[in-house]
Amino acid sequence: xRDAEAAFLxxxxxxxxxxxxxxxxxxxxxxxxxEVADRWDGFxxxxxxxxxxxxxxxxxxxxxxxxxxARGKKLCVLTNAASYTRAxxxxxxxxxxxxxxxxxxxxxxxxAVSRIGALMPGAHWAALAAEGDGFGDIPGRAGDAVADPALxxxxxxxxxxxxxxxxxxxxxRLIEALARRPIPIVVANPDLVAPREDGLSQEPGLFAxxxxxxxxxxxxxxxxxxxxGFHDACARTGLPPERLAMVGDTLHTDVLGGRAAGMxxxxxxxxxxxxxRDVRAYIARSGIVPDAVVxxx
Numbered sequence: 001x002r003d004a005e006a007a008f009l010x011x012x013x014x015x016x017x018x019x020x021x022x023x024x025x026x027x028x029x030x031x032x033x034x035e036v037a038d039r040w041d042g043f044x045x046x047x048x049x050x051x052x053x054x055x056x057x058x059x060x061x062x063x064x065x066x067x068x069x070a071r072g073k074k075l076c077v078l079t080n081a082a083s084y085t086r087a088x089x090x091x092x093x094x095x096x097x098x099x100x101x102x103x104x105x106x107x108x109x110x111x112a113v114s115r116i117g118a119l120m121p122g123a124h125w126a127a128l129a130a131e132g133d134g135f136g137d138i139p140g141r142a143g144d145a146v147a148d149p150a151l152x153x154x155x156x157x158x159x160x161x162x163x164x165x166x167x168x169x170x171x172x173r174l175i176e177a178l179a180r181r182p183i184p185i186v187v188a189n190p191d192l193v194a195p196r197e198d199g200l201s202q203e204p205g206l207f208a209x210x211x212x213x214x215x216x217x218x219x220x221x222x223x224x225x226x227x228x229g230f231h232d233a234c235a236r237t238g239l240p241p242e243r244l245a246m247v248g249d250t251l252h253t254d255v256l257g258g259r260a261a262g263m264x265x266x267x268x269x270x271x272x273x274x275x276x277r278d279v280r281a282y283i284a285r286s287g288i289v290p291d292a293v294v295x296x297x
Contacts, residue, residue, distance in 0.1 A: 047079040048081070050247055075100070121140070127158075158178075
């Protein structure tokens with residue numbers, strides 16, 4: 001799944017689990033986000049493939065954010081990087097040179113955390129998380145199930161935050177546990193893959209869909225393309241969704257999710273999932289049509 005074609009086919013295979021949306025007949029093609037910015041009053045921005053690739057800022061992205069601010073545009077980052085709380089994501093963006101405020105960042109982790117307390121009050125979570133995650137923000141009780149897979153046998157639910165430490169052996173262990181004792185899974189990062197400096201990483205959504213395919217487990221999704229994150233991002237900007245555009249590098253998360261939420265959608269072609277590929281072919285094959293396609297942010 002480290003190839004854009006394979007990722008595209010997998011997204012298409014799980015399309016029935018994703019939101020439905022309406023699309024324009026065809027996109028406008030432009031050089032960069034600045035050329036289409038007058039169509040909207042604000043932008044909800046993916047991070048990976050739009051602002052940065054891995055730990056590297058995209059050339060010109062910091063200056064573009066400053067330009068959009070100068071033009072009076074509202075900005076909000078909506079990231080599926082659930083290894084980070086909003087505060088931790090903000091530290092990262094500032095380190096990369098961006099000047100976003102705390103109110104301009106929505107992490108899918110925070111979207112999930114704000115809702116799972118009501119979903120499963122007081123739950124004991126088996127968390128799949130990055131090294132050093134402290135779980136202090138998680139309602140109820142959470143333990144590191146990568147370090148202690150026995151948690152799968154006693155927890156009330158599985159919480160997917162990160163796949164950075166996940167392995168095929170651990171996936172098999174989780175499948176065995178869920179086959180014996182089905183419990184719900186919460187997926188705070190629905191992405192299948194994410195662009196890094198050395199290629200595409202495998203993300204929690206990939207492993208969650210595998211569990212659903214094999215076992216039919218109940219899954220609760222938080223993050224793009226699902227509605228809650230877009231709702232929270234709209235609230236941060238103070239704008240109605242039709243005056244915003246979602247800017248991202250994927251069709252099945254950013255474009256589909258943004259359009260399903262009532263936003264416009266801008267696909268950035270050169271830095272993320274479709275870097276080096278003809279995005280026109282993928283748009284035609286999927287029927288997921290952005291309002292605009294830009295080469296770079």
